[in-house]
Amino acid sequence: MDLIWDGIREAARLWWAGDAEIIEITLRTLAISSAATALALVIGIPVGAVLALRRFWGRGLLVAAVNTGMGMPPVVIGLLVALILWRTGPLGDLNLIYTPTAMVIAQLLLSLPLVVGFSLASIQSVNPRLIGQMWAMGANRWQVLWLLIRETRLGLLAAVMAGFGAAISEVGASMQVGGNLAGETRVLTTATVLETGRGNFEVAIALSLVLVVLAFLVNLVLTTVQQRRPVT
Amino acid sequence: MNASGDAHLAIRDLVVQRGGVTVLEIDSLDIPRGLVTVMIGPNGSGKSTLLGALQLVLHPTRGSLTLDGEPMDADPVGTRRRMAAAFQEPLLLSMSVRSNVELPLRLRGVERRRRRELAEHWLERFGIASLARRHARQLSGGEAQRVSLARAFASQPEVLLLDEPFSGVDAPTREGLLEDFAEIVSETRPTTVLVTHDRDEALRLGDYAALLIGGELRQTGPPAEVFERPADRDVAEFVGMENVWEGQRSESGVYRAGGVRLASTAKSVALGAPAMICVRPERIVLTREGAGDGNLLRAVVRAVRPRGPVVRSELASGRLMLTADVPVATWDELGLSVGDEVTARISPADVHVIAQSE
Numbered sequence: 294m295d296l297i298w299d300g301i302r303e304a305a306r307l308w309w310a311g312d313a314e315i316i317e318i319t320l321r322t323l324a325i326s327s328a329a330t331a332l333a334l335v336i337g338i339p340v341g342a343v344l345a346l347r348r349f350w351g352r353g354l355l356v357a358a359v360n361t362g363m364g365m366p367p368v369v370i371g372l373l374v375a376l377i378l379w380r381t382g383p384l385g386d387l388n389l390i391y392t393p394t395a396m397v398i399a400q401l402l403l404s405l406p407l408v409v410g411f412s413l414a415s416i417q418s419v420n421p422r423l424i425g426q427m428w429a430m431g432a433n434r435w436q437v438l439w440l441l442i443r444e445t446r447l448g449l450l451a452a453v454m455a456g457f458g459a460a461i462s463e464v465g466a467s468m469q470v471g472g473n474l475a476g477e478t479r480v481l482t483t484a485t486v487l488e489t490g491r492g493n494f495e496v497a498i499a500l501s502l503v504l505v506v507l508a509f510l511v512n513l514v515l516t517t518v519q520q521r522r523p524v525t
Numbered sequence: 526m527n528a529s530g531d532a533h534l535a536i537r538d539l540v541v542q543r544g545g546v547t548v549l550e551i552d553s554l555d556i557p558r559g560l561v562t563v564m565i566g567p568n569g570s571g572k573s574t575l576l577g578a579l580q581l582v583l584h585p586t587r588g589s590l591t592l593d594g595e596p597m598d599a600d601p602v603g604t605r606r607r608m609a610a611a612f613q614e615p616l617l618l619s620m621s622v623r624s625n626v627e628l629p630l631r632l633r634g635v636e637r638r639r640r641r642e643l644a645e646h647w648l649e650r651f652g653i654a655s656l657a658r659r660h661a662r663q664l665s666g667g668e669a670q671r672v673s674l675a676r677a678f679a680s681q682p683e684v685l686l687l688d689e690p691f692s693g694v695d696a697p698t699r700e701g702l703l704e705d706f707a708e709i710v711s712e713t714r715p716t717t718v719l720v721t722h723d724r725d726e727a728l729r730l731g732d733y734a735a736l737l738i739g740g741e742l743r744q745t746g747p748p749a750e751v752f753e754r755p756a757d758r759d760v761a762e763f764v765g766m767e768n769v770w771e772g773q774r775s776e777s778g779v780y781r782a783g784g785v786r787l788a789s790t791a792k793s794v795a796l797g798a799p800a801m802i803c804v805r806p807e808r809i810v811l812t813r814e815g816a817g818d819g820n821l822l823r824a825v826v827r828a829v830r831p832r833g834p835v836v837r838s839e840l841a842s843g844r845l846m847l848t849a850d851v852p853v854a855t856w857d858e859l860g861l862s863v864g865d866e867v868t869a870r871i872s873p874a875d876v877h878v879i880a881q882s883e
Contacts, residue, residue: 425582426616430629431606431680444619 300498307499319503322480325393325467326460329400333408333456336401338449341412342438346424359413362406367399371466374399378470391472396480399466404456411455415448416441450519454512461508481507533558533716534579534597534684539588541574541740549574549740551588556684559714563721563731563748567763571740572720576688579718580610592684606633609682613689615669617661622653622672625661629680647675650709667698674706678713685710685717691726703729724752724765736760753805754791754877761803761879767848768804771881773797780878783845787820789876801879806837808875809849811859815868820876822847822869826861840869 307315344356376382378390378398389395419441427437442449464482471478473487481504488497532555541549549571556562564572577583578590581601590597597604609629617625626644635643648654651671656664664672670690677685691699691706707730710717721727727734731748744756755761761769772782774794780787782802794800815821824840824847831837835850838861847869851859861867 420614420616422612422614423616423618425577425580426610426612428582429580429605429608429610429686430632430676431602431608432632433602436632440618 296494297498300495301502303495304499304502307496308503315499315503317476318479318481318484318500319507321393321478322461322482322504323507325396325480326400326457329397329460330404330408330453330457332397332401333404333460334453337405337408337452337456338412338442339438341409341452342416342441344409345413345416356413359406359409363410365403365406366465367403367463368465368469370399370402371469374402374466374470390470391474391478393471393478395470396467396478399470400460400463403463403466404459407455407459408452411452412445412449415445415452418448419444447519450515454515457511457515458508461504461511531558532556533593534718535589535591535594536575537589537591539575539578539590540586541571541578541583542586547586547740549578549585549737551575551742554735554742554745556716556718557733558716560732561710561717561719561730562733562735563719563727564735564737565721565727565751565763566737566743569739570737572737573688574740575737576610576686576718576720579684579686580608581605606680607682608684608686609677609680610686610688611670611673611677611690612687613693615664615666615673615693617664617669617672617676620661621657622659622661622664623648623657625672626676626679629676633680643679643681644675647679648672650678651675651705665698667694667702670694670702671705674702678709678715682715685715687717687719689720689722692722706730728752736763738763753875755803755879757879758801761801765805766803766877767806768802768809770802770845771799772802773799774878778873780876784843785822785845787871787876788873789878790873791876791878794878794880799881801881803877803879804847804871804875806848806850807835808871809847810870811838811849811851811855811861812868812870813859819873820871822871824867824869826863826865826867829861829863840867842869 344352344359374395375390377384378387378395379385380390423444424437424441427440432440462482464486467480468483468486471480471483473479473483481500485497485500485504488500534556536551536554539549539551540547564575566572574583578585581598581604592604592607618628623644626647627640630640630643645654645657648657651674653668653671653675656668656672661669661672670693674690691703694702703726710730719730727748734746734748734751735742736744736751738759744751744760751760752764755764755766758769770782772780774796775781775786778788778790778793780789780800780802787802789802815823822842822845824842826838827841828839829836832850835852836856838849838851840847840849849869859867
């Protein structure tokens with residue numbers, strides 16, 4: 294029990310003292326996970342909309358793949374990205390392995406199925422006649438997508454939360470493709486694993502608490518937006 | 526089948542199939558400019574399918590649809606922006622009433638101040654200006670339908686496509702809405718296609734009617750003519766022509782059906798040729814006296830059913846069975862009950878004859 298209290302005290306001390314390394318790791322974590330989530334939204338919402346609204350050959354297979362992807366173990370994604378970005382891999386010439394970009398790619402692949410899946414479910418729940426009305430009002434393809442996003446914003450914010458949660462809490466893939474290099478690719482989850490391995494439990498607890506508080510704050514903002522009175 | 530005058534929309538050789546089954550087949554139909562065309566027909570007759578094709582939300586198997594002579598599908602978004610639609614469900618988006626009404630204008634890139642002006646004007650015209658800031662989810666059915674119609678008019682459409690927009694609201698609300706709509710449409714004169722089941726609506730709002738049965742266009746013309754002078758038995762049944770008797774012409778302007786002679790001013794069929802003789806139930810006048818002009822038939826009341834403002838009575842005149850709708854007040858004055866004898870008076874002008882092939 295003392296170990297936990299020591300950890301909490303250490304976390305408070307590190308933050309109070311403005312520990313440069315902790316702040317740097319926290320900011321890097323936010324940057325990588327936010328970039329991965331943003332990309333997942335840009336790609337995932339239109340893909341979810343197409344899967345929800347169009348009927349085409351192979352659609353069922355794609356939806357099954359998305360659903361499988363929602364539960365894909367991060368280490369499998371990590372392995373896949375590592376194989377592709379490895380020096381001798383198909384995209385090895387890009388020299389992306391053990392870079393923040395590689396971590397963004399891995400986290401993107403983890404959050405993308407969640408964003409697609411949540412978007413698909415939200416958009417599919419819209420009354421098809423309302424979508425017909427959007428077309429009848431003279432909306433073009435992008436305006437219909439914009440109206441659908443607006444109409445399903447509650448569900449899509451859940452997609453943002455799920456996508457960001459998957460990205461920021463992920464450790465295996467980040468370790469595999471980022472390498473946990475100090476000052477370059479170390480993020481809160483990989484740093485926590487490292488400190489736990491070293492037996493520095495106070496620091497590991499401190500890092501975990503930062504991670505939890507960060508995740509909570511981001512979700513608090515999103516939940517506040519989601520639950521506020523409908524905007525006009 | 527085409528109306529005289531300027532065709533705004535033209536439908537040619539239109540075929541819509543679903544799962545290999547033809548659900549709509551129209552050789553030719555013109556929608557006249559600036560008039561209200563009521564599209565009537567039973568469920569599954571293809572009315573809404575036709576409206577969907579005109580909105581370009583469903584793709585015909587073949588055929589052409591033109592707006593001012595130009596193919597409608599050449600620029601679907603551009604074509605839709607010349608039209609507006611309202612349905613039985615108001616289909617409002619999750620935003621304020623004003624934002625809903627402004628939305629079609631916003632999609633067309635109309636600048637904010639102009640959008641606001643138009644939205645306020647149309648909210649005022651539909652008597653819902655006080656609801657402008659309310660969220661669409663907080664409206665009653667009647668209010669929501671007014672918003673839906675205000676939204677349709679706000680984009681100042683050339684063509685208005687309406688799919689039973691008055692049928693989802695309660696009777697008193699509907700009455701007020703119909704009154705306002707009739708006034709607005711007669712002022713603004715958009716080319717309107719109104720799908721309806723309702724005879725009163727069709728007669729009140731329609732300048733021109735097109736009747737569909739089983740996906741085929743069966744009759745067009747002024748609504749009163751379609752209801753009073755059906756082209757065939759199916760149309761007669763749909764338009765509520767309760768009295769349809771098999772008969773034949775016995776002499777000039779006189780027909781025999783069920784042993785009864787009926788004079789008619791309808792266009793004559795050949796002597797001795799079989800014909801269907803039709804009379805609307807509200808055109809039969811019941812009297813105790815048995816005197817007056819026209820066809821006078823002595824009949825016995827067989828059954829009586831109250832139907833709102835009228836009493837529907839089943840009568841037997843010899844072998845001929847008649848159905849008459851009598852206003853409640855008249856019925857009460859007559860004091861009739863089952864088994865009583867009465868005279869049914871039918872004006873020759875109300876006896877419609879459909880020629881039948883032998």
